[in-house]
Amino acid sequence: MAFIEFNHVGFAYPNGFSAVEDVDFQIEKGENIAIVGQNGAGKTTTVKMMNGLLKPTSGTVIIDGKDTRNFTTAALSRKAGYVFQNPDDQIFHNTVRQEIEFGPHVLGYDKEKVKELTEYSAKLAGLSDEMEENPYNLPLSIRKFVTIASVVAMDTDIIILDEPTAGQDIRGIATLQDMIRELKQKGKTIITITHDMEFVVNNFDKVFVMAHKNLLKITNPKEVFSDSALLDESMLKRPYISELVLQLGLPKNIISRKELVDYICAPV
Numbered sequence: 001m002a003f004i005e006f007n008h009v010g011f012a013y014p015n016g017f018s019a020v021e022d023v024d025f026q027i028e029k030g031e032n033i034a035i036v037g038q039n040g041a042g043k044t045t046t047v048k049m050m051n052g053l054l055k056p057t058s059g060t061v062i063i064d065g066k067d068t069r070n071f072t073t074a075a076l077s078r079k080a081g082y083v084f085q086n087p088d089d090q091i092f093h094n095t096v097r098q099e100i101e102f103g104p105h106v107l108g109y110d111k112e113k114v115k116e117l118t119e120y121s122a123k124l125a126g127l128s129d130e131m132e133e134n135p136y137n138l139p140l141s142i143r144k145f146v147t148i149a150s151v152v153a154m155d156t157d158i159i160i161l162d163e164p165t166a167g168q169d170i171r172g173i174a175t176l177q178d179m180i181r182e183l184k185q186k187g188k189t190i191i192t193i194t195h196d197m198e199f200v201v202n203n204f205d206k207v208f209v210m211a212h213k214n215l216l217k218i219t220n221p222k223e224v225f226s227d228s229a230l231l232d233e234s235m236l237k238r239p240y241i242s243e244l245v246l247q248l249g250l251p252k253n254i255i256s257r258k259e260l261v262d263y264i265c266a267p268v
């Protein structure tokens with residue numbers, strides 16, 4: 001049995017709107033996945049089913065052997081931590097420190113361990129100097145890091161990041177990349193929704209493409225960006241290098257800056 005299993009999963013919101021229809025996939029422990037796709041494709045709805053914030057209205061979601069229908073969100077959030085798309089849906093404490101401490105405290109870690117996890121996550125998210133600030137005095141891009149640190153501090157096996165790249169400048173993206181690299185090394189299963197295709201190319205080997213309430217394809221960055229029909233259908237933008245390569249008529253499998261430089265500099 002895989003670590004995360006979606007078996008013919010559908011979800012309709014209480015108003016009857018069907019947001020996800022018949023999504024089927026498996027993720028192994030330690031895998032790192034980027035989920036991409038047009039606005040409204042059902043990405044957030046899908047990942048919210050991984051930690052029980054939403055329960056499927058058809059099919060089953062199994063997390064580490066547990067059918068989410070039979071467990072509370074509190075129990076499931078010990079396995080899977082979800083960073084909300086909008087940080088303001090998640091933050092409710094008066095200081096960054098309190099916000100980050102809350103998760104490990106609720107999970108029952110002793111005081112020393114809570115402190116250790118809080119400081120580790122804050123450092124990883126570049127927040128060590130902001131610990132006594134009110135999160136609402138910080139810019140949205142930094143508030144996003146507060147929510148990421150709060151989830152990382154819970155030390156769950158699965159970490160779900162919903163659009164961490166939105167509104168981040170170069171420094172924010174670099175911090176995110178460093179965080180993801182470190183969490184990968186610790187064996188975490190990281191699932192990241194993003195609209196930033198450069199970020200996908202630089203950090204993920206496996207890509208789930210969503211469109212029209214469904215999972216269109218499980219693939220990798222090279223395949224995604226050389227498949228024009230798939231890009232059109234899922235309304236994805238090519239990374240800059242990929243666009244340039246296409247316009248220059250170079251091989252389509254060149255998707256990163258390094259690959260382009262290697263190609264141009266290769267001896268003839």
Ligand SMILES: Nc1ncnc2c1ncn2[C@@H]1O[C@H](COP(=O)(O)OP(=O)(O)OP(=O)(O)O)[C@@H](O)[C@H]1O
Pocket residue numbers: 013014015017018019037038039040041042043044045046085
């Ligand atoms: N609480 C809700 N009640 C009813 N419909 C909802 C609710 N939340 C989301 N939806 C609808 O469900 C569909 C899928 O939403 P979802 O947030 O999963 O998309 P998404 O792929 O994450 O999009 P985005 O890239 O814009 O974040 C959208 O049409 C959205 O309007």
Ligand SMILES: [Mg+2]
Pocket residue numbers: 043044045085162
């Ligand atoms: Mg979303």
